[in-house]
Amino acid sequence: xxxxxxxxxxxxxxxxxxxxxxxxxxxxxxxxxxxxxxxxxxxxxxxxxxxxxxxxxxxxxxxxxxxxxxxxxxxxxxxxxxxxxxxxxxxxxxxxxxxxxxxxxxxxxxxxxxxxxxxxxxxxxxxxxxxxxxxxxxxxxxxxxxxxxxxxxxxxxxxxxxxxxxxxxxxxxxxxxxxxxxxxxxxxxxxxxxxxxxxxxxxxxxxxxxxxxxxxxxxxxxxxxxxxxxxxxxxxxxxxxxxxxxxxxxxxxxxxxxxxxxxxxxxxxxxxxxxxxxxxxxxxxxxxxxxxxxxxxxxxxxxxxxxxxxxxxxxxxxxxxxxxxxxxxxxxxxxxxxxxxxxxxxxxxxxxxxxxxxxxxxxxxxxxxxxxxxxxxxxxxxxxxxxxxxxxxxxxxxxxxxxxxxxxxxxxxxxxxxxxxxxxxxxxxxxxxxxxxxxxxxxxxxxxxxxxxxxxxxxxxxxxxxxxxxxxxxxxxxxxxxxxxxxxxxxxxxxxxxxxxxxxxxxxxxxxxxxxxxxxxxx
Numbered sequence: 001x002x003x004x005x006x007x008x009x010x011x012x013x014x015x016x017x018x019x020x021x022x023x024x025x026x027x028x029x030x031x032x033x034x035x036x037x038x039x040x041x042x043x044x045x046x047x048x049x050x051x052x053x054x055x056x057x058x059x060x061x062x063x064x065x066x067x068x069x070x071x072x073x074x075x076x077x078x079x080x081x082x083x084x085x086x087x088x089x090x091x092x093x094x095x096x097x098x099x100x101x102x103x104x105x106x107x108x109x110x111x112x113x114x115x116x117x118x119x120x121x122x123x124x125x126x127x128x129x130x131x132x133x134x135x136x137x138x139x140x141x142x143x144x145x146x147x148x149x150x151x152x153x154x155x156x157x158x159x160x161x162x163x164x165x166x167x168x169x170x171x172x173x174x175x176x177x178x179x180x181x182x183x184x185x186x187x188x189x190x191x192x193x194x195x196x197x198x199x200x201x202x203x204x205x206x207x208x209x210x211x212x213x214x215x216x217x218x219x220x221x222x223x224x225x226x227x228x229x230x231x232x233x234x235x236x237x238x239x240x241x242x243x244x245x246x247x248x249x250x251x252x253x254x255x256x257x258x259x260x261x262x263x264x265x266x267x268x269x270x271x272x273x274x275x276x277x278x279x280x281x282x283x284x285x286x287x288x289x290x291x292x293x294x295x296x297x298x299x300x301x302x303x304x305x306x307x308x309x310x311x312x313x314x315x316x317x318x319x320x321x322x323x324x325x326x327x328x329x330x331x332x333x334x335x336x337x338x339x340x341x342x343x344x345x346x347x348x349x350x351x352x353x354x355x356x357x358x359x360x361x362x363x364x365x366x367x368x369x370x371x372x373x374x375x376x377x378x379x380x381x382x383x384x385x386x387x388x389x390x391x392x393x394x395x396x397x398x399x400x401x402x403x404x405x406x407x408x409x410x411x412x413x414x415x416x417x418x419x420x421x422x423x424x425x426x427x428x429x430x431x432x433x434x435x436x437x438x439x440x441x442x443x444x445x446x447x448x449x450x451x452x453x454x455x456x457x458x459x460x461x462x463x464x465x466x467x468x469x470x471x472x473x474x475x476x477x478x479x480x481x482x483x484x485x486x487x488x489x490x491x492x493x494x495x496x497x498x499x500x501x502x503x504x505x506x507x508x509x510x511x512x513x514x515x516x517x518x519x520x521x522x523x
Contacts, residue, residue: 002046007275014274029128029349030391032274033383036281040288048282055358057229059272060158061221061239063350066269067126067154068243069262072497079144085320086149091156094122094312101308102371102378105301109371112168117375119161120356121309121382125349126150128387139403140413140503142341145332154351158236161355168370169363188233193241196224200242201249214261217246218268262512269350276353283357284380287373298374302381309382314343337401344397347387352379413506415454417496421489421510422454428488450485453517486518 013035014028021028039045050058095118102114109117129146163182167173200220204213224242225235288295317339324334332338356379360369429435429450435443490511497507 003048006046006048006278010275010278011271013278014271017274018270027128027391029125029273029277029347030388032277033388036277037284037380037384039278039281040285045282045285048279050279050357052358052360055354056158056162057222057225057235059276059350059354059357060236061225062265062268062272063354064154064158064236064239065217065221065243066265067150068240069247069265072247073244082145082149083152086145087152088156090149090313090316091119091122091153092160093316094309095119095157095160097312098122098305098308101305105304106371106374109374110168112164112173113370113375115164116161116168116355116359117305117378119157119164120352120375120379121305121348122160123153123157123348123351124149124346124386125154125351128347128349129345138341138345138398140506141332142338142345142403144503145342146345152240155236155240157351158355159234161358162234162236165358165360169360171363171365182234185233186237188231189228189235189237190241192228192231192233193224193238194245196220196227196238197242197245197249200246214264217261218264220246273350273353276350276357279357280353280376280380280383283376287376291373295377298377299381301374302378305378306382306385309386310343310346313346314339317342337403341397341401341403344390344394347390348383349387352383355379413503414510417493417502417507417510418454420492420496421514422450424492425450425453425485425489429485432484446482449482453486453489483518486514490514490518 014032017031017035018028020026021031024031095115098118098121099111099114102109102117103111106114124146126146126149129150130143159182197220200216204216207213207216220242221239224238228235228238291298317333318336321333321335321339324332333342356376359372359375361372363369426447429447435446438446493507493510493514496502497511
């Protein structure tokens, strides 16, 4: 019962942190870090006994699925350069240099455990970044880079971490044979991800209840992850592929399901983050109690590794400036100002927490995992240095650099996409054969409503109600015609989302409003 009460308490603390963040104008991950550090010093809180081997299967599937659902294959195709250089190459470089520093600084850590530490602290968290950057009107071109970085950096880091931990636990070396096994496992994972996404969509088409269809999306990431692990493949890659394929196969008329699913996964991601922060606080308390005064040398070593993490990111981003300037495509970093902002926004979050909690306590022969306490202390310090400090200082930095973007620019992007949606809807409307079967007054009302679509997609419009408060009843034919027009509008925005120069996040906001309008129409 104490364990259950602790979990409920952590969930409640997460909700309170979000409320405090809204009132204090601070991102909730920053407050969660402070709460986690506070938990480490509160006596009497029971330790939550959760086996390390269950951490990744519990936390990774929803984390990866929720992150991948925010992107698409088309975004990967458009931003492939940023994905390769930031999501993969920077993670590999950070892992290697942090591992080297850890191997020099931490006695007895060994190369596999050092690589595990490097992979743990390598990937920035896009959720943490957006929660901080969204409050300071970060320029869209910089947000685009950080969102591109968030596409696959968790997946790359987790794969490296799992390989390194397996080598540390079994006393094996990381060699070419492991690379071959990884490539074979990745291929199986991709096939499995496509297959299970196809099966899930077939099942969802068979189920009529939108609630039950949303439940399928909850089961899918865990099922894909477990199935991949059973086949000795990469569960991480399988979940990411399944999520991207599920989004690609989404049907235009499943608006209600998309709205429900989007809200649902936001809640799952929020609560998973809260529990992970609480657990790392409890883990840090156990480490402090075990190490005593030895914690102070650990903090010094962790501080050096924090500096390595930040400096590696700054150096890597600086190396990208000449190439970006030569291409002239406007993608940052294009100068020192961009490097400073993007470096300060390299915030670590849920992936780092989950990997720290997943460290086993002992190896296969029963000996303690190398430098486990030091690794956990280092992970907590990196979280503090890359999340809490930027969370408090980023608004000042943006003002100092005069890099804030007016909300009017974002509004203009939405207006352009909304007008394209309206034009596509009007074109589809005129091609509907049974439109002319309706009375002239009804035809005019439908056309007039579609002509207001661009305004509705930029500024939310309430549902029309009659004097008794009930939603006005619409003629079935009118509803069908409007639905066809809205489907055409949605297809136009999906096409726009794939175009170079169109911000996918802005397109997604317009798509969500189109889905909401479709649901309102069908009620």
